[in-house]
Amino acid sequence: MEQEDPRTRILDAAEELFYGQGVQAVGMDAVRAASGMTLRRVYQHFPSKNDLVEAYLQRRDGRWRASLAVHVARTGGTPREQLLSVFDWLGRWFAEPGFRGCAFVNSFGELGATTPAVAAAARHHKEEFAGYLAGLVEAVGAPPETAVHLTLLAEGAITAAAIHGDPGAAADAKEAARLLLDAALAART
Amino acid sequence: MEQEDPRTRILDAAEELFYGQGVQAVGMDAVRAASGMTLRRVYQHFPSKNDLVEAYLQRRDGRWRASLAVHVARTGGTPREQLLSVFDWLGRWFAEPGFRGCAFVNSFGELGATTPAVAAAARHHKEEFAGYLAGLVEAVGAPPETAVHLTLLAEGAITAAAIHGDPGAAADAKEAARLLLDAALAART
DNA sequence: CATCGGCGAGAACGGTCGTTCTCACTTCAC
DNA sequence: GTGAAGTGAGAACGACCGTTCTCGCCGATG
Numbered sequence A, B: 001m002e003q004e005d006p007r008t009r010i011l012d013a014a015e016e017l018f019y020g021q022g023v024q025a026v027g028m029d030a031v032r033a034a035s036g037m038t039l040r041r042v043y044q045h046f047p048s049k050n051d052l053v054e055a056y057l058q059r060r061d062g063r064w065r066a067s068l069a070v071h072v073a074r075t076g077g078t079p080r081e082q083l084l085s086v087f088d089w090l091g092r093w094f095a096e097p098g099f100r101g102c103a104f105v106n107s108f109g110e111l112g113a114t115t116p117a118v119a120a121a122a123r124h125h126k127e128e129f130a131g132y133l134a135g136l137v138e139a140v141g142a143p144p145e146t147a148v149h150l151t152l153l154a155e156g157a158i159t160a161a162a163i164h165g166d167p168g169a170a171a172d173a174k175e176a177a178r179l180l181l182d183a184a185l186a187a188r189t
Numbered sequence C: 001c002a003t004c005g006g007c008g009a010g011a012a013c014g015g016t017c018g019t020t021c022t023c024a025c026t027t028c029a030c
Numbered sequence D: 001g002t003g004a005a006g007t008g009a010g011a012a013c014g015a016c017c018g019t020t021c022t023c024g025c026c027g028a029t030g
Helices: A007-020 A029-037 A039-046 A048-076 A079-095 A102-109 A114-140 A144-163 A170-188 B007-022 B028-035 B039-045 B050-073 B078-096 B103-113 B118-138 B145-163 B171-187
Strands: none
Touching: A007 A029, A007 A039, A007 A048, A007 A102, A029 A039, A029 B039, A039 A079, A048 A079, A048 A102, A048 A114, A048 A144, A048 B007, A079 A114, A079 A144, A079 A170, A102 A114, A102 B103, A102 B145, A114 A144, A114 B145, A144 A170, A144 B103, A144 B145, A144 B171, A170 B039, B007 B028, B007 B039, B007 B050, B007 B103, B028 B050, B050 B103, B050 B118, B050 B145, B078 B118, B078 B145, B078 B171, B103 B118, B118 B145, B145 B171
16 A cells, blocks of 8 residues: 555655645655655656646645535535535635645745746636535525625635634634625525 | 935835745846846845845835725725725725735745745734724724624635736625625624 | 045855766566 | 666756855045
8 A cells, every 4th residue: 555656656745745835945856755756757757847736736626626525515414504514624624734725826826927837727726616616606596796705705714724824714704604695695586 | 216225126126026926936136137236235235035035025014004004094984985995905906917916925825834934924914904904893883703704805805816817806805795794783783 | 645445247156956867787578 | 698678876967046255446535
């Protein structure tokens, strides 16, 4: 079980380092050391650091959204409960050791101006998340603007939790989401 | 009028470069060139790049919050109008050319894990902003949780506007803030 | 006038980074 | 057994970065 396939081992090491310290602060040699491979092998799988960064972001996007979707689906209950459970999932994420905010926001700030692929990855990730939330909001029967509002709350909670190191931002955002949801549903004709 | 004092010229150049491209992507020589000074003079005023980065963040924090406060104060009107005008100010900021999100969030993602002073600057900036918003919320007569909720909305709007390049996030956040404010005031006994 | 301190311009230094190369060694085909 | 191809370990390379140093020049002081 120690012998995952090489690509995965490299990506695991890269993800931990890139997310934990920032992309530019991590050299390829650190990725090599953490993955327990030789530099040649690393470059065989990812011809450049940029390729590795893009793969890191792409894999993280898929995993992040899948984990959220699984959590919401397993929650069951009413559509409303499912929607609000998004914020519970965020709270658990915030409380994980080493949590340091959204990898895509961080990468965007660091490389977005220089590397268009990173900016595109961040945009894609945020759009997918907003779209997912929109689906949940629609199931509740609230208007689309509500989805936008809840997306902003979730986004803000991620940033606030990262900078203040306080996972409680998720509960705050959940409470605000509840209020917005109630207001939107009450305004229905 | 071209002859500002050297410290200001250096900080002006550093701010534009650091904010626009990320701190690590900008070398000291680029700061020297953009400020039109010699490297020796730059190091006379800021003994290391870290010092320059900290000064950049500190000055930007002061200016940012002062600009916001001035806008709100000039808005006048009811406390409620003043509070909501925060989001108008955000919208104008988002629409500025070269807007690339919150300098403190960006720096935090890039250097927060490595440079404690940067993490502290980001924390301080966000705490001051949250405190300012709390004051406006109190003047409206809404409970303190409402201030937390509006802070999350503003934070989320900044991130969303940066990544999607869409200043409209400010208007979305303002609409959500209005709803939250109404809900909070209606719940008053 | 002589001397001294500070200046601008840029070279130099030590270190690091992304990437490639060397080289001895193994493995396998024939 | 012999050649080819691939591997691991790490050195090497070229570029750049933060920082310091050199050096020729200028202006002020006595």
